[in-house]
Every structure is written in structure tokens, then in C-alpha cells.
Amino acid sequence: METCTVLMADNEPCGRPLYKPTPVAAPVSACIMHFDGPKPLDLVQGEVNALIAGTSQRSKLGISDFSGFLFPGGVVFSEAVFSRYACFIGAKFSGPVDFSQAKFTKDANFAQARFLQTAFCNAVFAGACTFAAVRFGHRVDFGKVTMKKKADFRDSRFEGEVSFGDATLHSAVFSESEFLGRAWFGGASILEGADFQTVHFHSDADFFDAKLFGRCRFTYGRYEGDSSFSGTLLGDSDFSCSEFRAFANFYKTVFTGQASFNLTKFQDVRFDSARFDEGAEFESATFTGSAEFQNASFGFSSAHAGIADFTNARFESPNKVWLTQVNRGPAPGLRVRFVNCDVERIHLEDVRWHRRAGRMVLQDELDIDLGYKERLGQRCESPGHELVAIAYRQLIDNFDKVRSLDLAEDCYCGAMDMTRRNLGVPLVSRCVLAVYKVLSSYGSSYARALLVLVLFVLAFASVFSAAWTGLRPARDNPANVRMADSFLRRYPAGLIHALEVATFQRDTMYGLPARPGRLATIAEQVVIPIQAGLLALALRRRFRR
Numbered sequence: 001m002e003t004c005t006v007l008m009a010d011n012e013p014c015g016r017p018l019y020k021p022t023p024v025a026a027p028v029s030a031c032i033m034h035f036d037g038p039k040p041l042d043l044v045q046g047e048v049n050a051l052i053a054g055t056s057q058r059s060k061l062g063i064s065d066f067s068g069f070l071f072p073g074g075v076v077f078s079e080a081v082f083s084r085y086a087c088f089i090g091a092k093f094s095g096p097v098d099f100s101q102a103k104f105t106k107d108a109n110f111a112q113a114r115f116l117q118t119a120f121c122n123a124v125f126a127g128a129c130t131f132a133a134v135r136f137g138h139r140v141d142f143g144k145v146t147m148k149k150k151a152d153f154r155d156s157r158f159e160g161e162v163s164f165g166d167a168t169l170h171s172a173v174f175s176e177s178e179f180l181g182r183a184w185f186g187g188a189s190i191l192e193g194a195d196f197q198t199v200h201f202h203s204d205a206d207f208f209d210a211k212l213f214g215r216c217r218f219t220y221g222r223y224e225g226d227s228s229f230s231g232t233l234l235g236d237s238d239f240s241c242s243e244f245r246a247f248a249n250f251y252k253t254v255f256t257g258q259a260s261f262n263l264t265k266f267q268d269v270r271f272d273s274a275r276f277d278e279g280a281e282f283e284s285a286t287f288t289g290s291a292e293f294q295n296a297s298f299g300f301s302s303a304h305a306g307i308a309d310f311t312n313a314r315f316e317s318p319n320k321v322w323l324t325q326v327n328r329g330p331a332p333g334l335r336v337r338f339v340n341c342d343v344e345r346i347h348l349e350d351v352r353w354h355r356r357a358g359r360m361v362l363q364d365e366l367d368i369d370l371g372y373k374e375r376l377g378q379r380c381e382s383p384g385h386e387l388v389a390i391a392y393r394q395l396i397d398n399f400d401k402v403r404s405l406d407l408a409e410d411c412y413c414g415a416m417d418m419t420r421r422n423l424g425v426p427l428v429s430r431c432v433l434a435v436y437k438v439l440s441s442y443g444s445s446y447a448r449a450l451l452v453l454v455l456f457v458l459a460f461a462s463v464f465s466a467a468w469t470g471l472r473p474a475r476d477n478p479a480n481v482r483m484a485d486s487f488l489r490r491y492p493a494g495l496i497h498a499l500e501v502a503t504f505q506r507d508t509m510y511g512l513p514a515r516p517g518r519l520a521t522i523a524e525q526v527v528i529p530i531q532a533g534l535l536a537l538a539l540r541r542r543f544r545r
């Protein structure tokens with residue numbers, strides 16, 4: 001008697017008798033399980049139950065083999081307990097099928113299966129489960145499913161709405177999958193990493209309140225519809241090279257590890273109140289529409305310097321970019337890289353900046369100090385001085401517009417520091433800048449200018465007190481006194497004379513008949529007005545309207 005030749009999981013032919021649709025008809029080329037056409041449901045269900053229980057004539061040790069079976073609608077799997085390896089490779093479910101509350105105590109393999117409509121709600125997979133290259137029809141529900149070992153959905157195609165709501169998955173792989181309908185992962189927990197590389201979401205993708213632990217790879221993803229990671233907790237996450245073609249919502253998202261959005265393209269995106277515990281990279285990212293980072297915090301955990309890296313980022317609508325009130329909470333000051341990123345017109349109000357030596361400082365400048373820039377644990381070349389200076393100059397204009405004068409001055413000093421330390425700038429200019437910095441912090445610190453002015457007067461007082469200058473009472477001065485011999489006793493007279501010279505007094509108490517003393521007087525008359533001028537300039541700059 002001829003038997004069914006369809007190969008099963010063990011590569012042996014099926015061996016079931018060929019199916020006869022009616023007792024008098026000629027047999028078809030396959031058994032009842034592999035026959036693609038109308039067939040009595042009770043016979044199919046009977047064989048299914050026997051395979052699950054291990055009582056079928058075709059039962060093999062340790063496996064319930066459903067490979068290539070063609071199931072009519074109405075077959076019941078709900079609450080079934082699969083105590084053997086459940087193999088559904090290439091099976092086809094031509095009607096709705098229900099696996100809800102089923103229990104798979106060993107591995108389950110649905111690779112290349114085809115479902116029309118299915119529910120796995122509350123099902124428990126104790127072993128590894130494979131749904132690779134599966135085609136799911138217009139509705140599939142994995143709500144509250146538990147997958148205790150690796151869940152493999154790679155290369156699958158979800159043609160309708162799909163729900164993984166409140167599901168618990170372990171090291172889930174969805175790479176290269178396609179979601180044609182809405183994908184709902186709300187409240188789901190994915191442990192030990194999630195792989196969503198090159199996934200294509202044609203409609204909305206929603207990870208609202210989900211928790212993804214471990215490495216979350218979302219690289220090269222495409223999001224045609226709105227995507228929401230609102231309230232989601234993500235481990236080390238990589239969204240590099242992804243494309244969000246509609247609204248992307250990362251409101252209150254918590255990135256507990258490093259977050260990478262390098263080369264990612266955003267339409268409208270909100271990151272407000274998001275937490276980037278170990279910083280975030282937006283290198284060469286493109287923001288076409290609005291980008292909101294209000295109240296976001298970078299570097300929440302103190303273990304790592306959380307850096308916000310916007311190197312080479314492009315803001316196409318800069319007036320819709322809001323980096324306001326960033327790091328206002330318990331996070332430390334914002335360390336940000338802005339090289340090659342147009343920051344002249346974006347909103348930067350009320351940000352708590354990282355400061356060094358009393359002024360706001362960009363991470364780009366710190367990178368130059370270090371001699372390298374650390375990205376994803378690797379050392380790269382630090383940016384050039386001139387590029388950092390340009391970033392500072394753009395920030396000056398930005399802060400000037402909102403009258404944040406102190407910050408504008410900080411950035412001015414930053415730009416000057418970068419020019420001063422740029423080896424490409426002529427040595428003379430760099431020396432002039434160095435002197436300018438010492439005298440008044442590039443004309444921006446009146447406190448420094450005043451201090452230096454006082455020091456100058458005291459220094460000239462010391463010079464005049466020295467014996468070699470020959471300071472003596474002026475001849476026509478009525479207060480004719482004898483000069484003391486020791487330096488310290490002469491110092492009051494030297495100080496008086498230094499003050500008189502500094503204030504251009506004609507009728508001085510003391511005179512300097514000798515040549516060295518005259519030269520010292522000329523030097524003071526040159527230096528003091530310059531320093532006074534610098535003081536006036538610094539005052540004017542700090543208190544302009």
C-alpha cells in the first residue's frame with residue numbers, strides 16, 4: 001500500500017496511508033494530515049490529540065511531530081500540554097487556531113509555519129521557541145505569553161495587528177521581521193537582550209511601559225508609523241542607522257545603559273523627561289522636524305560621565321529643537337559635544353552645564369585636553385581646536401539672543417582658549433592672547449582685571465621702594481621727610497608714589513631723580529591705563545543691557 005512521502009522532522013517519510021476523500025474515490029497524493037483540502041475535523045483533531053499524548057501509531061520518542069501538517073480551521077490546541085518537543089515546522093493553519101494557555105514543557109519549533117489568525121495568550125514556553133520565517137495572518141495575539149528561553153522570531157512577517165502585551169520573553173530575536181499592522185509590546189518584559197535589527201514597522205510600534213533588559217539592538221530599524229517608547233526601560237540600546245518616518249515618542253524613557261542614535265533619522269521626536277544614565281550618542285543624526293529634550297537628563301548614574309554627543313548632528317528645523325532645562329534634576333552638569341553641529345538657533349535655556357575652572361565647558365574641549373575622545377568604550381581622535389572654537393562662537397550668538405550674558409562670556413573665553421591653544425595660529429597672536437587672558441580673562445572678567453590692576457600698583461610700589469630707583473622727597477614738597485633705609489620702611493612712600501603716578505598726579509610727594517626710577521615711572525604710566533581700560537571693558541561687557 002502506498003503511503004505519504006512528506007518528510008518529517010527526522011527526515012523520514014510521514015508513512016501515513018494516503019487519504020481518500022470518499023470511500024470510493026481514488027486516494028490523493030498525501031495523508032489526511034498533509035492533504036490540502038477539505039477533510040473531517042474530528043479525524044484531524046484525533047490524530048493531533050494522539051500525537052500530543054504520544055499514543056499515535058506515528059508517535060516517536062520525545063517528539064510530537066506536526067511537520068508540514070495542514071490544519072483546517074477549528075483544530076483546538078488551547079490548554080494543551082506538550083510534554084515532548086513540539087515540532088510544527090512548515091505547518092499551515094488555514095483557519096483561526098487557538099493555542100492560548102497551552103504549555104510547552106520542551107522546545108517548540110514553528111519555523112516557516114503559516115497562521116491565518118492565532119492566539120497564544122497566556123501560553124507558557126518552558127524551552128526555546130522558534131517562530132523564524134513564520135507568516136502570521138491578519139491577527140496574532142501573544143498577550144501575556146511566557147517564553148522562558150530564547151524566543152526566535154527572526155525573518156517573520158506579521159501581516160496584521162500583533163500584540164505582545166504584558167508578555168515575558170527571554171533574549172528575543174525579531175531581526176529582519178516585518179510588521180504590517182500595529183505592533184503592541186506594551187508592558188512586555190524582555191530579559192537578556194532584545195534584537196530588533198533591520199525590523200520594518202509599516203504601522204505604529206508601541207513599547208509603552210515595556211522593560212527591555214540587557215543589550216537592545218534596534219539598528220537599521222524602519223518605523224513608518226508612530227513609534228512609542230514612552231515610559232519604556234531600556235538597557236544598552238542601539239538605534240543607530242534607524243529611520244523614524246513619523247512621530248517618535250521617547251517621553252520618560254529610561255536608558256539604563258548607553259544609548260546610541262548614530263546616523264539615525266528622526267522626523268518629529270520627543271525625548272522630554274527621558275533619562276540617559278550613561279549618556280547618549282546622536283552623532284550624525286538628522287532631526288528633520290521638532291526635537292524636544294526638555295527636562296531630559298544625561299549621565300544620571302555617577303559611575304560614568306554621561307555625555308550627550310551631537311557631533312555632526314543636523315537640525316533641519318533648529319527653532320523647533322528644545323534642549324531646555326536639561327540636567328536640572330539630581331543629574332550632574334551636562335557634558336555635551338557640539339562640534340560640526342549648528343547650534344546657533346536651537347533652544348538651550350536653563351540648562352545645567354558642566355563647568356570647569358569657573359566656566360561652562362563643552363566636552364569637545366575636554367576631549368582635546370585628554371588627547372582623545374571616548375566613544376562606546378573606544379578611543380577616537382579628538383576634534384580640532386578651530387572646530388571647537390566655531391561651536392563656541394555659535395553658542396555665543398545663541399546665548400546673546402536670550403541675554404544669557406554670563407554663558408555668552410563663558411563661550412567667548414572658550415573660543416579664545418581654543419584659538420590660543422591652536423598650534424596653527426601664529427605664535428605672536430597666541431602670546432598676545434595668553435597675556436590678554438592673564439590680564440582680564442579676555443576682557444570678560446572684571447574681578448580678574450581689578451585684581452591685576454591692584455597687583456600692578458603694588459608691584460610698582462615695590463619697584464619704587466627699592467633703593468636703586470632712588471626715591472626721595474620732592475624738593476619743593478613742604479612735607480619734606482627723610483627716607484628710611486630698609487625696603488619695608490620705604491614701602492609706604494613707594495606705595496604713595498605708585499598711586500600718584502597711577503593717577504597722573506603732577507604735584508607728587510616724592511621724586512625720582514635717577515634714570516632707572518624715571519623709566520619705572522614711564523612703565524607704570526603705560527601699563528596702568530591699559531589695565532584700567534581692560535577693567536572698564538570687562539565691566540561694560542558683563543553689565544551691558
Ligand SMILES: [Zn+2]
Pocket residue numbers: 004005006014015016030031032033034
Ligand atoms: Zn503525511
